[in-house]
Amino acid sequence: MSLSPVAEPGSEPRLTSLSHGGGCGCKIAPGVLSGILRGTSTLPVPEALLVGIETSDDAAVYQLNEHQAIVATTDFFMPIVDDPVDFGKIAATNAISDIYAMGATPIFALALVGMPINVLSVETIGRILEGGSLACRAAGIPIAGGHTIDSVEAIYGLVALGIVDPAHVKKNAAARPGDVLVFGKPLGVGIYSAALKKEQLGADGYAQMIATTTKLNTPGPRLARLPGVHAMTDVTGFGLGGHALEMSRGAGKGIRIDWDSVPMLPLAAGLASAGFITGASGRNWASYGAEISFARAMSPVDQALLSDPQTSGGLLVACAPEGVAEVLQIFREEGFAAAAVVGAVEGTSPGLTIA
Secondary structure (H helix, E strand, O other), X not given: OOOOOOEOOOOOOOHHHHOOOOHHHHOOOHHHHHHHHHOOOOOOOOOOEEEOOOOOOOOEEEEEEOOEEEEEEEEEEOOOOOOHHHHHXXXXXXXXXXXXXXXXXXXXXXXXXXXXXXOOEHHHHHHHHXXXXXXXXXXXXXXXXXXXXXXXXXXXXXXXXXXXXXHHOOXXXXXXXXXXXEEOOOEOHHHXXXXXXXXXXXXXXXXXXXXXXXXXXXXXXXXXXOOOEEEEEEOOOOHHHHHHHHHHHHHXXXXXXXXXXXXXXXXXXXXXXXXXXXXXXXXXXXXXXXXXXXXXXXXXXXXXXXXXXXXXXXXXEEEXXXXXXXXXXXXXXXXXXXXXXXXXXXXXXXEEEEX
């Protein structure tokens, strides 16, 4: 067996040039994914498996005893930025987010590493792993192992594991009629990444992008312990529209998004107007756009933002109206200044309305 030559430092291309789709924009479109999963065989589900694949939730949850359940997830993708440390930090933060979204506390991670070793130097690959380690250190967890392969495209991510009291697990499918929706981070990461790939994102925009994508969704466990919080999910590759629809379908109730209240990254609308929109946005829209109704006019830019794939996106929380102030307070205390009320759960049948 012949081994691939190892690249030398200084001879490498931009990381994003190696990606056919960066970050959570790499995800298979929801409609295609649904078709793939329909073709898989169903195995018996043990009673201890509290959360599986049924509602497309953020992580699996397996009960160990009366007060402990293990939470397990995995997430990995191709580069969304060119700086290797930033790429590693974003990918690791994104993976750990699924643990927080279930209301759990992360305990350790395993690294998933696929690298074109004939294209990227050992030093660059090491810096990607360093970025992942920095994110895990911020979450207070070790990287306890992992797996590496020689790959055509650069791929990095984590298997992340956490622990939670089963009484505090927050599924994406448990929203109740009358619940208020709170969203923790601004939209627009996919649009920023599209501009970055074409070298049209300035230093300020890049700083905004890194600040949001490397911010751990630490409010999750605190929010999960509030009796008024009924459901949570993190908004990632399917965009706000796709993940709100997942929450709606799981609950069997309608969801209304008040579009003017949704937080946006400062440059997102302008960049989208200039044409910096990911291919994943169009695939998302093709998969679920027909399921959305509109009580207001929506421009092509609005549509792009609604379906924009978020990498390491914000928590979407469904809570009782009387719990909104405490939910927002926890977000503020954890440094999420953009967190805002963005809609409500209403109606007797699944669906998403943009008002």
